[in-house]
Amino acid sequence: xxxxxxxxxxxxxxxGCASGTQMLRKIDPGMSPQRVDEIMGRRDGFTxxxxxxxxxxxxxxxxxxxxxxxxxxxKCDFYVIFKDDRVIETGTKDVRSNSPNMQLxxxxxxx
Numbered sequence: 001x002x003x004x005x006x007x008x009x010x011x012x013x014x015x016g017c018a019s020g021t022q023m024l025r026k027i028d029p030g031m032s033p034q035r036v037d038e039i040m041g042r043r044d045g046f047t048x049x050x051x052x053x054x055x056x057x058x059x060x061x062x063x064x065x066x067x068x069x070x071x072x073x074x075k076c077d078f079y080v081i082f083k084d085d086r087v088i089e090t091g092t093k094d095v096r097s098n099s100p101n102m103q104l105x106x107x108x109x110x111x
Contacts, residue, residue: 020040020061020064020065020066020076020078020092021066021067021076021092022067023039023040023041023078024040024078024080024090024092026039027039027040027080027087027090028087029086029087029088030086030087031086031087032085032086033057033059033082033085036059036080036087040059040061040078040080041061043059043060043061044060044061044062044063045059045060045062046058046059046060047060054083054084055082055083055084055085056081056082056083057081057082057085058079058080058081058082059079059080059081059082060077060078060079061077061078061079061080062077063075063076063077063096064076064077064078066092066095073097074095074096074097075095075096075097076092076093076094076095076096077092077093077094078090078091078092078093079091079092079093
């Protein structure tokens with residue numbers, strides 16, 4: 001019973017983890033910051049600048065899963081750029097791997 005629970009919990013965590021890459025693919029040019037927040041979740045940081053009468057805003061999503069379906073260890077930084085509160089660009093930067101030092105995970109039934 002205990003092993004079954006651990007397996008179900010682990011499986012639901014893996015299936016439930018949407019990766020940043022999957023979420024970023026749902027963002028289209030012209031989307032509002034509110035719609036981007038609905039897709040990506042709360043941003044980790046932002047910055048704004050004005051140039052030639054336009055307002056540019058950069059949203060930062062730091063240390064998010066790159067692609068949870070491929071690796072649970074790779075983390076990336078994602079960016080969304082807005083011009084006058086509309087998406088004009090998205091991107092990914094700095095892939096980091098935090099793989100554990102173990103190669104296999106053994107689960108033993110306790111007596």
